[in-house]
Each structure stands twice: as structure tokens, then as C-alpha cells.
Amino acid sequence: MEQVLRYWESLDGGSWDDATRLECSGFIESQPFSVEEWKAYLIPVPADVHARYEKVTALLLNKHLIDEATFQAEREAMKTLSPATMARNGKVLADWYRNTV
Numbered sequence: 446m447e448q449v450l451r452y453w454e455s456l457d458g459g460s461w462d463d464a465t466r467l468e469c470s471g472f473i474e475s476q477p478f479s480v481e482e483w484k485a486y487l488i489p490v491p492a493d494v495h496a497r498y499e500k501v502t503a504l505l506l507n508k509h510l511i512d513e514a515t516f517q518a519e520r521e522a523m524k525t526l527s528p529a530t531m532a533r534n535g536k537v538l539a540d541w542y543r544n545t546v
Contacts, residue, residue: 449483
């Protein structure tokens with residue numbers, strides 16, 4: 446799992462201290478994921494992830510693929526999503542849009 450730790454650390458753009466490394470190592474070992482599954486889960490997050498997520502949900506609203514209530518629910522959910530989850534969900538929504546139109 447050292448490979449996963451190095452990959453995760455590289456996504457954070459720096460060097461972790463020993464406490465962070467130990468905490469992340471414990472988390473990794475507690476999950477039944479392979480290295481490939483971890484690399485698919487741990488993704489780079491764009492600095493403007495919030496703006497991108499808002500843009501894709503606004504696009505879906507403007508194209509009448511979601512209604513105003515769903516749009517507002519997505520905006521509210523943004524307050525609780527981690528940046529990585531928002532990036533993953535945004536990709537799913539963008540892919541759905543591309544496959545729908």
C-alpha cells in the first residue's frame with residue numbers, strides 16, 4: 446500500500462508529516478480496495494471544482510434536464526460534499542449530459 450500512499454501524497458502536492466502519513470496509512474489498510482481501485486478513487490481535484498460543479502448543474506437546468514428544485518438541491522448538497530466527491534459527481538453529470546444531448 447506504500448504505492449497508494451505515495452500517489453495520494455502526490456495529489457496533495459507536497460510532503461506529509463509522519464502523523465498524516467500514519468493516519469492515511471491506517472485508513473488505507475482498513476479498506477478492502479486494491480491499488481487500482483484506490484487510484485481510481487483518489488483523483489486530482491481542480492482548484493475551481495466549485496465553479497465547475499455550479500456550471501455543469503446550471504447547464505443541466507438551462508437545457509431542461511433537471512428542474513429548479515433539483516438544481517437548488519444540488520447547490521445545497523455542495524455545502525456537504527468534499528472537493529473530490531464534487532469532482533467525481535461533476536464528471537458523472539457532465540458525462541450524462543454529453544450522452545443525453
